[in-house]
Amino acid sequence: MTGGRNRRTWLVAIGVVAALIAAAVIAVVAVSGGSESDGSHSRDDSTLAVPAEPQLLVVGDSYAEGIGAEDPAADNWARLAADRLAELGWQTRIDAAGGTGWTNGAGGPNTYGERLARAAQNDFVPNVLVLQGGANDYQSSPDVVGDAVASSIEQARRQWPGIEVVVFSSSVPFGLTDRAVPLSTAIADAAESAGVPDINPVAEQWMTADTAADYTAGDGTHLTTAGYAYVADRFVADFSALFGLDR
Numbered sequence: 001m002t003g004g005r006n007r008r009t010w011l012v013a014i015g016v017v018a019a020l021i022a023a024a025v026i027a028v029v030a031v032s033g034g035s036e037s038d039g040s041h042s043r044d045d046s047t048l049a050v051p052a053e054p055q056l057l058v059v060g061d062s063y064a065e066g067i068g069a070e071d072p073a074a075d076n077w078a079r080l081a082a083d084r085l086a087e088l089g090w091q092t093r094i095d096a097a098g099g100t101g102w103t104n105g106a107g108g109p110n111t112y113g114e115r116l117a118r119a120a121q122n123d124f125v126p127n128v129l130v131l132q133g134g135a136n137d138y139q140s141s142p143d144v145v146g147d148a149v150a151s152s153i154e155q156a157r158r159q160w161p162g163i164e165v166v167v168f169s170s171s172v173p174f175g176l177t178d179r180a181v182p183l184s185t186a187i188a189d190a191a192e193s194a195g196v197p198d199i200n201p202v203a204e205q206w207m208t209a210d211t212a213a214d215y216t217a218g219d220g221t222h223l224t225t226a227g228y229a230y231v232a233d234r235f236v237a238d239f240s241a242l243f244g245l246d247r
Helices: 001-032 079-085 111-120 142-161 174-193 225-243
Strands: 055-060 091-096 126-133 164-169
Touching: 055 079, 055 111, 079 091, 079 225, 091 111, 111 142, 142 164, 142 174, 164 174, 164 225
Parallel strands: 055 091, 055 126, 126 164
Antiparallel strands: none
């Protein structure tokens, strides 16, 4: 009797272990999004989802206008980047207005929140949004700027449900990078809290003393044609990495 009872106990234990293993396998498959055998694919956490038909809206400041370049309309970073992404099937709409800031509207209704509200009235419906800028907020405290970044991201998500948002902090010339550090940090922190990636030229030290002469326009605030081309290259590299376009 004792031997039979021990055998039944052993079989029950084996059954419990088998059930636990099966449950663990099911959980792993569920988290990974399925297996290759059923035609589904897991999503790499390091990349954002690429829409079937990418519709990119870039909302930027005077850098997206190309102020300081020889031919601003053609040589701004946004146009150069859009031309590169077009080769991969991306359609891009550029909405540029000098003086735009997260909190500063250059004396008019041109904060990013106000710009986004107007963009929602257009016939172009984006599924990816790049919000570029921050240099025009130098008179605002980092905390206030951070709150405005969070608010703008939330607004974009309300206007275009499911949209992927990328923040692109200011690409100021080398001589202005120290002043830009507190703001770029606040922008990056707000983006991270909202679960949004931040392409941060200041933190990545895109501008250096070695490139200052070639990349800084005569006004000391904007970029040259070479500077915008360089920023476009760096942006496309970081943006492509975010969406896995370089794989």
